[in-house]
Amino acid sequence: MKNSSFIRKDIFGVPVLKSEILESFKDLSHGFSTRRGGESPAPYDSLNIGIAVGDLEENVKKNRNLISGISCSERSVYLTQVHGSEILVIKNDSSIPDPDTVKADGVITDCKDLALVIQTADCQAALLYDPVKKVAGAVHSGWRGNVFDILGRTVRKMAEVFDSDPSDIRASIGPSLGPCCAEFINFRTELPEALWAYGDEKCFFDFWEISRAQLQKAGLQADRISVSGLCTKCDKDSFFSYRGSKITGRMAGFICINN
Template identity: 40%
Template sequence: MIYHNRRSIPYYSFQNLDSYPELQHAVFTRHGGVSPPPWDSLNLGWAVGDDDANVEANYRRWTLQFGIPRDDLATTHQVHGNKVLVAGAEPMGDVPGRADAMITATPLLPLTQRYADCTPILMFDPVKHACGIAHAGWRGTVARCAESTVQAMHSQFGSDPADIVAAVGPAIGPCCYEVGAEVVSAIERSQRQPEQLLSRPSNEGGVHLDLWTANATQLQDAGVGSVEVAGLCTSCHRHIFFSHRGDGGKSGRFAAFIMLNTPSCL
């Protein structure tokens, strides 16, 4: 990933997605907003204890920086599943649908979701001019949300997975993500080669899960041609990102967004 800090709100972008001028995307950090601790400062999550006025001010700050009308944002109520919403086909309404992924072929429709240890996944098909965003913690990984998003781009827009350029963003890493027996067993049942995703770094500690590799593998197994993995652990880097685990459960949410430009923007 590439770090951009020349404007008031710093963000990261992925190298493989940056090569397409017909696409805009960003992964924000916890910096550049107005929220006080423990949501300092660019908290984009509601219902985490922060004042809604701060959250709204934060949305206005980042959309202003990118020249995006605040009310154009499409998002979902994230529920740790594998449902994919198609945005742009019809108005999404004021109440976000319950889903963990969104796809669109509509230009200038920014898709955004929120994270604090779960895995951000961004996708772009430069041939069919479609994009998508997904959110996968352990439940979404077990439900194969990343794979479902690729399949939805194929069924909705005719995307050939080989054309899709995808990125796996900052999430809690195998260094920090200790999981219990329920998660181990769900991963063993749902993933190909689960032994590559589960490790025991020390004799005293428990089993650790690698969400980065799990989701990158799902994308590759679905035929995605290019997958970039950020490899940044939100818990190790909780001074940069919000981390639910690293911040002891009292934390904000950072966001990612992806949007198709119109041809006139090129």
């Protein structure tokens, strides 16, 4: 579990992966949890934060409380993720919506002390931060998210709503399905032709590079994008993997602007 631009820290005994590109901002807390350090029994062992995967609610609640502690935030936003392209905007003057009523796969905010949490097991959690306008974003992007270009949409939404300059935005993508395991034999019907160049002759696709390209196309500078390069399916001891296990938990990618 090594990557030069990511560091592992143990916070309250819970391993958390942090991106150096975001860790340099002292007014920000962020991270990607692994499957370790939580309360749930197998097959959700142990830090499962997903409610609709079959785990006991009380365990999920304890695990989510752990994430709140790590993110230094008493308030958290969990989305009902639907592999769509909707992006929730939470402005400083608006109330935090009930996540059960909001189906979205991206969320952006300028609120302080509010953790944005993405749930994943193979899909990408992308964390975005504009340190100039002090706006944070979190995105859930599986292959459908890449088809929708939800990363680019989120960057454009940050510019539209909060006047962010995309070249100021930093982005970090956590552990997710790597090109070693992202086999798409039906790519001709599932993926638009523009993405076919990211596949090899055996139909394995590099969605990390697709996301990097989509963020750059949206205006991010190349050296302000960090991809963990850690494949969830290859390291099932460390990560939940839907392709690897089907019945499994969900990990957290979280970001919070601190007061």
